Structure formats: C-alpha cells, structure tokens
Amino acid sequence: MSSSGHGHTPAAWTGVIIAFIGFCVGGAFIVLGSVAGFWAGIALIGAGAVVGGIMRAAGLGQEPRRAGKPAAAARPQES
Template sequence: MSTDISDPGHGHSPAAWTAVIIMLAAFTLGTVAFWFEQAWLVWASAGLIAVGALVGWILSKAGWGVKGPKYVAKSH
C-alpha cells in the first residue's frame, strides 16, 4: 500500500473503466456462447476483447487516462 498522497492510483480513470466494462461484457458473452456451443460468437467476443483494449488505449491518448488533462482524480 502506498503512503504517497499524490498517487492517484492506477486504472481509476474513465478510459480504464470503459475498457474493463467492454472486456468484461465480451468475456461474459464469450462464456455464454461457449456454453451454448456457438463458436462464431466465441470468436466474435474474443475480437470484442481486443476492441475494448483498443478503446481504452484511444481514450487514454485522448486525455481520459490517469495522467491525462481531462481526468480529475477524486480524493478517497
């Protein structure tokens, strides 16, 4: 645990939350598709996981990451 007060943490940004939500939904969809033996949907959800990572990276580069100018850290 860090004692540095100025440390905003990692992943506590709109970019990170958006990426995680997209990838979590894709993983859930892929799991259900695997259960119902829908191979095409399993692969589509795997692609959606990559899309989630790409969206997170794009939002981070657009300033919505932890060190971005559009992100304001909240005190805990």
C-alpha cells in the same frame, strides 16, 4: 492500494467494462456451442483494449509516471 489512483480513470473503466462484456459473451457462447459467438466475444475483448487505449491517448487516462520520480513526490500535498 486505492490511494494510488490505479485505474480510476474513464479510459480504464470503459476498457475493462467492454472487455468484461466480451468475456461474458465468449463464455456464454462456449456453453451454447457457437464458434462464431465465441469469436465475437474475443473481438469485444480486443475492442475494449483498443477503446481504452484511444481514450487514454485522448487524455482521459492516467498520466504515466516519470522514471526515477518517487510516487509520493508525484502526488500533490494535501493540507
């Protein structure tokens, strides 16, 4: 599975880390009973998606595979 390169880009890592922090913030504030803190966590989750998308558009993400092109042909041959 790791040989596919799925998610091994700066855009993916950054987006997931920001979203994870958002989940932690939202969860902590649910326990503390703060509605505003919960929504701040939800905003961070959305910000993670936006930042990841912007970074991917800037060229820091994985290039999409073309339809009909097998995965083995998309990878360069190793010698």
